[in-house]
Amino acid sequence: MAAEGTRAAILDAAETVFAEAGFAGASMRAIAQRAGVNQPLIHYHFESKDRLYAEVINRRAGDINGRRTAALDALIAEAAPKNPPLEAVIIALLRPTIELGHDPERGGQHYANLVVALGNGTDERSIRLTAEHYNPIARRYIEAIRTALPRLSHADAVRGYLYAISIALPQMARTGRAASLSDGGTDDSDVETILSRTVPFICAGLRALADTPAPSQKEQTIQREKEETR
Amino acid sequence: MAAEGTRAAILDAAETVFAEAGFAGASMRAIAQRAGVNQPLIHYHFESKDRLYAEVINRRAGDINGRRTAALDALIAEAAPKNPPLEAVIIALLRPTIELGHDPERGGQHYANLVVALGNGTDERSIRLTAEHYNPIARRYIEAIRTALPRLSHADAVRGYLYAISIALPQMARTGRAASLSDGGTDDSDVETILSRTVPFICAGLRALADTPAPSQKEQTIQREKEETR
DNA sequence: GTCTATAGTTCGATAGAC
DNA sequence: GTCTATCGAACTATAGAC
Numbered sequence: 497m498a499a500e501g502t503r504a505a506i507l508d509a510a511e512t513v514f515a516e517a518g519f520a521g522a523s524m525r526a527i528a529q530r531a532g533v534n535q536p537l538i539h540y541h542f543e544s545k546d547r548l549y550a551e552v553i554n555r556r557a558g559d560i561n562g563r564r565t566a567a568l569d570a571l572i573a574e575a576a577p578k579n580p581p582l583e584a585v586i587i588a589l590l591r592p593t594i595e596l597g598h599d600p601e602r603g604g605q606h607y608a609n610l611v612v613a614l615g616n617g618t619d620e621r622s623i624r625l626t627a628e629h630y631n632p633i634a635r636r637y638i639e640a641i642r643t644a645l646p647r648l649s650h651a652d653a654v655r656g657y658l659y660a661i662s663i664a665l666p667q668m669a670r671t672g673r674a675a676s677l678s679d680g681g682t683d684d685s686d687v688e689t690i691l692s693r694t695v696p697f698i699c700a701g702l703r704a705l706a707d708t709p710a711p712s713q714k715e716q717t718i719q720r721e722k723e724e725t726r
Numbered sequence: 727m728a729a730e731g732t733r734a735a736i737l738d739a740a741e742t743v744f745a746e747a748g749f750a751g752a753s754m755r756a757i758a759q760r761a762g763v764n765q766p767l768i769h770y771h772f773e774s775k776d777r778l779y780a781e782v783i784n785r786r787a788g789d790i791n792g793r794r795t796a797a798l799d800a801l802i803a804e805a806a807p808k809n810p811p812l813e814a815v816i817i818a819l820l821r822p823t824i825e826l827g828h829d830p831e832r833g834g835q836h837y838a839n840l841v842v843a844l845g846n847g848t849d850e851r852s853i854r855l856t857a858e859h860y861n862p863i864a865r866r867y868i869e870a871i872r873t874a875l876p877r878l879s880h881a882d883a884v885r886g887y888l889y890a891i892s893i894a895l896p897q898m899a900r901t902g903r904a905a906s907l908s909d910g911g912t913d914d915s916d917v918e919t920i921l922s923r924t925v926p927f928i929c930a931g932l933r934a935l936a937d938t939p940a941p942s943q944k945e946q947t948i949q950r951e952k953e954e955t956r
Numbered sequence: 957g958t959c960t961a962t963a964g965t966t967c968g969a970t971a972g973a974c
Numbered sequence: 975g976t977c978t979a980t981c982g983a984a985c986t987a988t989a990g991a992c
Contacts (some may be wrong), residue, residue, distance in 0.1 A: 502957080502958090515848070516848065516849060517750060517849070518748045518749070518750055518751065519748070519751065520747060520748055520750040520752075521748065521749065521750025521751070523984080523985065523986085524985080524986065524987085525984085525985080525986095533958080533959095534959060534960085535986090535987090536958080536959075536987080537957075537958060537959080539986085539987060540957070541957090544986080545986070545987090609847070609848055612846045613843065613846070615896070615901070615903070616843070616846070616899050616901065617839070617899075617901070618745070618746065618839055618900060618901055619746060622901075623901055623902065623903075626903065627903075627906055631906065631907060634907055635907065650912075651908060651911055651912040652923065654904055654908045654911075654912050655904065655912065655914070655923055655927075656927070657907070658896070658904060658907075659893045659924070659927060662892045662893050662896050663889045663893060666846050666888070669846050669847075669848060670848060671845070671846065671852070671853055671856070672853065673845070673856065673857075673888065674884055674885065674888060676857055676861065677861060677864055677868065677884050677887070677888075678880065678881060678884045681880065681884075682880075682881040682885065684885070693882065693885055693935060693938075694889070696931075696934040697885075697889055697931035697932070697934055697935055699934070700930040700931050700933065700934030701927035701928065701930050701934075702927070704926040704927055704929070704931075705923060705927055707926075708923075732975080732976090753966080753967065753968085754967080754968060754969085755966085755967080755968095763976075763977095764976070764977055764978080766970075766971095766977075766978090767975075769968080769969060769970080770975070770976080774968080774969080775969090
C-alpha cells in the first residue's frame, strides 16, 4: 500500500483506477471508494480530476527519472575516462522502470499501464505530460546511446530510444498476452528475465541501425544541416 | 472518407472518436455528430456502445489480417521448397499495419491509436478483443519466425513477435514524439522509411536472442517439456 | 481534514412519430 | 432508416456542517 497518509492513499487508489479504466473511465467516486475516503476529500487535496491525474504521473515519473539519472551518472563516473558500454546504458535506462513495475513494496504495478497509455496517447494531455516528464531524461539517454555507438546517426538514436522503451514498457503492463500466445510457457514476471531478453535485443537492433544506411536522402540532408549548425 | 453508406460513416466516425478519447471518453453523441447523423441511429445500427467498439476493431482487424495472411502465404509459396528469409517474414507482418496507417484513401490513420491501446490494455474488453482478433495470426507468424530462425526458442519467438509489434504499432500513433525529441529532424511519416529502420532493428534483435542463452533454468525446463509433448 | 447533501451537467439507451 | 424527445443513471464539483 505504501500509504503514509490520506494524500498518498488517494494517489495509490487513483493510480490503480486510472490504470484500469483510463482517464475518462475512472470516476472520482471509484477512486474515493478504493482509497477509503469520501469523494469531496479528493477535491480538497487535489482540486480537480485533471490535477489529480497529473500528480499521479508526477510522483512516479520523479521516482523513475531520479533513478535513471543516478544510474547514468554512476555509469559515466565509473567508466571515466572512457565511455560506458551500450549494454550498460540500456540497462540503466530500463531497470528503474521495470523494477518499479515488479516491486510490490513500492506499489507501482499499475503505473505501467498508465505510462504506456501516456506515451502512446495523441490527446493533448498525454502529449503534454509525456514531454514535460520524460523528454529531458530521454535527451540525456539519446546522447549516451550515441556516445556509446558513435556510428549511429542522431535520428537513429532517437528511433532506437523510442524502440527501446516501446519494447520495455508493455512488458510491465501485464496483459497476459505472452502467456496466452505461448500456452503458459512464457510469462516474463521477474526483472532479470526481462532484462536478459530485452537488452540483447535492443543493443543488437541499435548496432544494426548503425550498420544500415540511412533511409532517405532527405533525412540525410536534414541530419547534416542539424549537425553543422551545432 | 471511404463512406459507402451510413453504417460505414458511423464506423469511420467511431474509429476517430474512440482513438482520440478512448472507449470511456468517447460519447455516442460525439460519434453521431462527426458522422452527421443523430445519436439514436447508432443504436439502431449497432445496438450498444460496446458492440459498436467491437465492430470498429473487427473491420480493421479483418482487413489487416487478410493482408498479413496473404502476404505470408505468398512468401511461403514464393520461397518453396526453401523457407522464406527472416527479413521477408517481418516485412510481411508489419507492412499491412503500417500501410493502413499511412494511406489516406483507406482512412485508417486513427486505428493505430486504437490498436495500441487495445494491445496494451489490461481491462477485460481489451484482452478479449486482442486475443480474438490477433492471436490466430500471431501464432502463424511466430511459427514463421521460428522456421526462418530455427535456433530461436519458442519462448523467444513469442517475445520477438511481441517486441516487433511493440516497436511498429506506436509509430502509427502519431504522437509527434520523435519530432519533438529530434527538434524536427525526424518524423517518420512514410511507409518505406519506417520499414527501413524497424526491420533491420527487429531482425538483428531476433538473431541476438537466438545467440544469447535462455535466461532461466526454469524456463528452459518448461520449454523442453512443451516441445517433448508436441 | 473529513464528512453529508446536492447542484448542474452529460451520459447510454429507449419510445415512438414519420 | 432516420428523426425528436426524454428517461434514469452517473458524473465532476461545490456548499457548508463539524
